Amino acid sequence: MLPKKHRLPLRTDLVYVQEKGKIFQGRLFSLLVVSRPHKSQASRFGFIISTKIHKRAVKRNHARRLLIEAIRPFLSEIKPGLDVVFLAKKAIIGKQLIEVKKEVGKLFKKSKLR
Numbered sequence: 001m002l003p004k005k006h007r008l009p010l011r012t013d014l015v016y017v018q019e020k021g022k023i024f025q026g027r028l029f030s031l032l033v034v035s036r037p038h039k040s041q042a043s044r045f046g047f048i049i050s051t052k053i054h055k056r057a058v059k060r061n062h063a064r065r066l067l068i069e070a071i072r073p074f075l076s077e078i079k080p081g082l083d084v085v086f087l088a089k090k091a092i093i094g095k096q097l098i099e100v101k102k103e104v105g106k107l108f109k110k111s112k113l114r
Helices: 011-020 057-074 097-110
Strands: 022-025 029-035 044-048 082-088
Touching: 011 029, 011 044, 011 082, 029 097, 044 057, 057 082, 057 097
Parallel strands: 044 082
Antiparallel strands: 022 029, 029 082
């Protein structure tokens, strides 16, 4: 689980990032990124994994946990004050943590988050 200061707490925050964010496409997921001033200077992350990805909640939760573990090593390198939402794609189901970490690193570089 991510530390509380790194979580997007409200649905309204997720909707704001979806509407105003810039999108970066990857193989396993997409990133929506928006710079938004908030009390905590730490960057915050949200995850959207719809039922279109997989019907079983167990698989969707596993994908979410993979994404959380994949971003954990990058938390200290990420620029402060950003809101980031991960939009999972079907391709993430069945992937290993190493593959997801590589994709996260690649998209973080592409989006200039670090």
